[in-house]
Amino acid sequence: MNKRAFTFIEILIVLTIIGLTIFPLMRMFSVSLEQVQATQESITALNLARLEMEKIKNLNFTVEQLKLQGSKRVELKLNKINWFVDRLIYKDTEPLEVQVKVFRKEELNKPKITLTTLIEDLE
DSSP, rough: OOOOOOOOOHHHHHHHHHHHHHHHHHHHHHHHHHHHHHHHHHHHHHHHHHHEEEHHTTTOOOOOHHHHOOEEEEEEETTTTEEEEEEEETTTSSSSEEEEEEEEEGTTSOEEEEEEEOOOOOO
């Protein structure tokens, strides 16, 4: 009688091969998810900075009006994350330098993104 079955060693070899291929794939997926989340945060920060910069440009204030308005900080909550958007006006520059920095509330010492523009009266 000719019986065919898997031996214990064959089963161990197959499980070892499966383990060696599945665990790196699982790690790759978890790293990919972390990178997607970081990219989403960067895109959100960029959009917040662009929005604040567009507000500044579309106000049609003169340089003197912007200087009087001064720097400010706005707190927002988007995608379950608390954000701070800082508008910094450097009054001693010609043309007027305006900088927008976006921070996560948990990382106030390190901005996610910084945008800078120069504003000049066109008269």
